[in-house]
Amino acid sequence: MTDVTPELTHLRLERPSEGVALLTLDNPEQRNAMSDEMTDSWVRAVDHLAADRSLRVVVVTGEGSAFTSGGQLDWLASEPDASVDALRERMLPFYRAWLSIRRLEVPTIAAVNGPAIGAGLCMALACDLRFAAQGAKMGVPFTRLGLHPGMAGTFLLTDVVGAAAARDLFLTGRLVQGDEAVGLGLVSRVLPRETFLTDVLATAAEIAGHAPIATRLTNLALRDGGPASLERAVQWEAMAQPITLATDDLQEGIRAAREKRAPRFEGR
Numbered sequence: 001m002t003d004v005t006p007e008l009t010h011l012r013l014e015r016p017s018e019g020v021a022l023l024t025l026d027n028p029e030q031r032n033a034m035s036d037e038m039t040d041s042w043v044r045a046v047d048h049l050a051a052d053r054s055l056r057v058v059v060v061t062g063e064g065s066a067f068t069s070g071g072q073l074d075w076l077a078s079e080p081d082a083s084v085d086a087l088r089e090r091m092l093p094f095y096r097a098w099l100s101i102r103r104l105e106v107p108t109i110a111a112v113n114g115p116a117i118g119a120g121l122c123m124a125l126a127c128d129l130r131f132a133a134q135g136a137k138m139g140v141p142f143t144r145l146g147l148h149p150g151m152a153g154t155f156l157l158t159d160v161v162g163a164a165a166a167r168d169l170f171l172t173g174r175l176v177q178g179d180e181a182v183g184l185g186l187v188s189r190v191l192p193r194e195t196f197l198t199d200v201l202a203t204a205a206e207i208a209g210h211a212p213i214a215t216r217l218t219n220l221a222l223r224d225g226g227p228a229s230l231e232r233a234v235q236w237e238a239m240a241q242p243i244t245l246a247t248d249d250l251q252e253g254i255r256a257a258r259e260k261r262a263p264r265f266e267g268r
Contacts, residue, residue, distance in 0.1 A: 006048050010038035012063075013045050016201050019056030019208035021049055028064030033072045034119060039097045046100045053267075056208035056215070058104060059200060060127060061111035067136065070118030073145075095151045098123045102223075105216045107207055111200040112136045112187065117175075122149075125156035128219060131203070132187040133196040134178065141173035159225050161185050211249040212267040 005013050010027040023045060025032040032038075049055055062068055071094070079087065098119070101108055110116075110124035112132040121138050124130050132138070140157060142149045149157075149170060158166040161184045169176070181187045191199045207215065217240045227233035244250055248268040256263035 006041075006044040008041040008045060010035055011041040011045060013048070016059075017205045017208065019054060019212075020201065020204045021052075021055055021058045022201070023058065023060045024063050025061070025068050026063040028062075028066070030072070031066040031069040031115070032062045032064070032120075033069050034094075034098065034123075035072060039094060043097050043100060046103060050103055055104075055106055056212050057106055057204040058101070058108045059111050059204050060101070060108065060124070061113050061197060061200070064114070066114040067110070067112045067116040067124065068120030069115060070120040070122075071150075091150060099126050099152060101126055105220060106212075107215065107219050109200060109204055111197060112138065113193075113196055115175075118142060119151045119153075122151040122153040122156055125153070125160055128223070130187040131189050131191055131196075131200050132177070132181055133193045134190055135193060136190075137175040137177045138181060138186060139173065139175035140169055141175070143171065144173040209262070209265070211244070211247070211253060211263070211265045213247055213249060214244045217243065 010025070010032075012022075012024040012026050014022045014024070016022050023042075025038065027033060027035060027038060049058060079090075082090075101123070107129065108127040110127040110130045112124055112130060114133065114136050116124050116136065116138045118140060121140055124138075140149055140153055142153075154166070154170070157169065161169070165184050168174075176184065176186065178190055182190055221227065221233075221236055221240065227236055249263075249265045252265060253263050
């Protein structure tokens, strides 16, 4: 990969610790709405990270008070006379651009620092883990605007919270936060606002310190709801576990456990 960070607009890419990348949606004046410029920058950033073999974890958060308010309303209403085909050709690239984070095999964490609404929550759902700051509201109020859900929301939300809860959230359009969000499985943890990003980055650094081959394979196994059946799980694990058994990292992990020290994994 090249060490040169791509030029980005409404988006920042930083490296807060070894193996960890931090993507910050950076258009706070518009509550980090998914502008054309931000969308293009997102694709460039994901392409850049996909080529980085030293990458172990990606964290996504928002600048200011919001995670992201989702798609720009003026963009959605800009072509009232357009045909269905024309609008479909416009929406598909938008969906695929933001869902490109699923290309990354390393664990991805959505650090939901504030409201995550509509397509913004769908992007967070496309990440492997979600942590929320206290008071951060999340929801998919598409039908309140007269819209059908988009950006694979009907798949992603159902995968994360189950069919009954997904129906509730989509059909009522209500927002959830805090303990309810944890209870639904929408987020894994709710963390204090004062130390939120520091806490999330500490978790990311912890994950980055684990054996990267084992972490990537485990992450891939758990994507999209995990294996479709017990037999598929057995077949995958019978292939993936021997791959890790053959790594230098396994030997290092065993040595470190015996010597009561932290392991130094190199991804080999």
